[in-house]
Amino acid sequence: MRRRLARKIERIWYSQLQPPLALRVAARLYRYWAISNLQRPSLRPPCPVIVVGNLVAGGSGKTPLVAALAGELAQRLGAASVAIVSRGYRGIEPARPLRVGPDSRACQVGDEARELFARTGLAVWVCARRARALDQAWAHGARVVISDDGLQHRALARSFELCVIDQRRGFGNGYVLPAGPLRQPLERLETVDLVLVKQPGPSASAASSLANATALADGSPPGAVAFQLEALGLQAVDKTDRRPPQPPAAIDAIAGIADPQPFFETLEGRGFVVRRHPLADHQPLDRALLDRLAGPVVMTVKDSMRLPQGGRRDVFALDVRACVPDQVFERVFAHVREFKP
Numbered sequence: 001m002r003r004r005l006a007r008k009i010e011r012i013w014y015s016q017l018q019p020p021l022a023l024r025v026a027a028r029l030y031r032y033w034a035i036s037n038l039q040r041p042s043l044r045p046p047c048p049v050i051v052v053g054n055l056v057a058g059g060s061g062k063t064p065l066v067a068a069l070a071g072e073l074a075q076r077l078g079a080a081s082v083a084i085v086s087r088g089y090r091g092i093e094p095a096r097p098l099r100v101g102p103d104s105r106a107c108q109v110g111d112e113a114r115e116l117f118a119r120t121g122l123a124v125w126v127c128a129r130r131a132r133a134l135d136q137a138w139a140h141g142a143r144v145v146i147s148d149d150g151l152q153h154r155a156l157a158r159s160f161e162l163c164v165i166d167q168r169r170g171f172g173n174g175y176v177l178p179a180g181p182l183r184q185p186l187e188r189l190e191t192v193d194l195v196l197v198k199q200p201g202p203s204a205s206a207a208s209s210l211a212n213a214t215a216l217a218d219g220s221p222p223g224a225v226a227f228q229l230e231a232l233g234l235q236a237v238d239k240t241d242r243r244p245p246q247p248p249a250a251i252d253a254i255a256g257i258a259d260p261q262p263f264f265e266t267l268e269g270r271g272f273v274v275r276r277h278p279l280a281d282h283q284p285l286d287r288a289l290l291d292r293l294a295g296p297v298v299m300t301v302k303d304s305m306r307l308p309q310g311g312r313r314d315v316f317a318l319d320v321r322a323c324v325p326d327q328v329f330e331r332v333f334a335h336v337r338e339f340k341p
Contacts, residue, residue, distance in 0.1 A: 006280045010058075012179070013172040019179035027179035034176055034184050040191040043157035048144045048339040049134060050160045050332060053151025055188060056181040058258030058281060060166040061198040061229055063112050063302065064322040066148045067119040072329050073144055073336070079122055083142035085133035085156075086113040087149065088126030090282040097136040100124040111282060111305040112148060118305070130156040144336055151192075152183055160335050161192040165220070167199050169259055194331060195224040196324075200262065227324045231266045234316040237304045244316045245296045247271025252293040256283040256303050263300055267318065272298075279303075287311045 012019050019027070052069065054060040066084060074082045088098070091110035100109045100117040109126045117124045123142060125133040130153050137145050150156050151163060165171075172181040189195060197220045220226070234244035245251055248271050255263045256279035267274050277293070279285075285306045290297065296314040304317040 007278075009178075010181075013175075013181045014169060015173065017173075019173065019175060023179035024175070027175050027177065030178070031176045031185060035187075037152075037154060038184065038188060038191075040161065041154045041156065041158065043155075044341065045134065045145070045157035045159055046138050046341055047142065048160065048336045049147060049156070049158045050145070050162060050335075051147045051150045051156070051158045052162045052164065053147075053149050054164045054166075055151070055184050055186065056166075056169070056171060057177065057183055058169075058181060060164045060169075060258075061227075061322065062148060062164050063115055064119075064229055064320055065164060065196065065227070065324065066146055067116055068322040068324050069329070069332065070116070070120050070122055070146050073146070073332075074120070074122060076333065077144060077336075080141055081143040083123040083125060083137035083140070083145050084113075084116050084120070085130050085137055085145055085147050085150075086110065086116065086124065086126045087128060087130060087153075088113050089149075091126060095128055095132075097125050097127040097133045099136070100126060106306045107284075111302050114305040115302050116148060118301075151188070159339055160194075160332065162194045162196060162332075163189060163192040165195060165197045165224070166259070167197050167220070167226075168262070189221050193335075194328065195221050196328065197224050197226050199226045199228050225325055225328055227322060227328070229320045230323050232319040232321060234298060234318055236313075237299075237307060237315045237317050238313055240313075242313070242316075245272070245298070248273060249296070250275065250294075252277060252295055252297045254279060254285070254293075254297060254299040254303055256285070256306070257281055257300055263318070267298060282306075290315075 052062050052066050070082055070084055088110040091108050100113050106114050113124050113126045125137050127133040130150050134145055176182040236242040250273040252275045253264055253267055254277045258281045260278045264274055264276050287308055290312055298316050301317045301319055
């Protein structure tokens with residue numbers, strides 16, 4: 001039910017048809033509130049705080065980008081100097097900061113926070129109030145903090161904002177929530193420090209392009225920098241040396257992410273016969289769902305963070321990494337060097 005409702009809403013958001021009247025009325029009220037909160041927060045953090053966010057509801061490639069940026073910062077400054085903060089979406093969203101560890105579960109800290117810890121090994125703090133997570137990161141020695149999402153979280157002090165746009169999905173129909181996907185009006189782009197546009201990878205087909213009314217129709221914002229997500233190999237989720245399936249094998253592909261189409265296309269582009277199983281974003285995975293599949297099962301790394309303990313062993317994750325131009329890293333590093341509390 002949740003997946004069907006989510007897909008129905010997305011069909012409204014990412015089409016050229018006018019949303020229903022009730023949604024447009026609600027969007028007008030939301031827009032009034034959003035415009036009153038359009039200004040960038042002026043709170044000054046104790047150290048460089050880099051917010052990586054977006055304007056639309058749903059994913060845009062932020063998590064691999066945060067991991068890439070955090071990894072580069074850790075190489076230059078030392079791992080102990082860099083931390084990541086997150087709301088811990090779909091976890092318990094604790095009122096007090098909680099540090100992600102090797103034994104943390106997605107139901108506690110959220111799948112994205114768990115994925116970031118697995119990718120980077122850095123300190124990752126989650127809290128419903130990101131400002132409290134920032135305080136803990138600072139108290140435990142972090143001298144640069146990256147916030148996974150948080151562009152709209154006004155209570156979080158920040159010194160640098162990076163907004164990510166998915167070129168394939170763009171801004172949808174251009175409406176704010178709930179009639180469209182925008183969490184803030186497009187004017188918010190004028191106040192961020194850097195805009196990154198995630199371009200479709202080489203395996204994406206032309207047929208996957210969405211006919212959006214306002215999706216980057218006039219090109220990317222001035223000064224925007226393009227990046228891509230590069231698909232890597234399949235890895236056994238149980239961390240063994242189990243041999244992954246090889247094309248042209250038939251596989252069951254699971255994707256509980258905001259836009260599963262590119263994931264399926266990537267696997268098909270590699271020669272697999274793909275039985276598609278799109279789920280709602282962050283949808284929990286249970287054994288009953290997995291046991292119904294013939295297998296082998298392939299999923300995203302984020303989905304693998306929500307797997308129940310035990311169960312079938314022929315489960316593999318397709319890893320991706322963000323290919324980011326050096327100019328982005330240099331821009332962020334320059335900010336870190338020049339930062340003054």
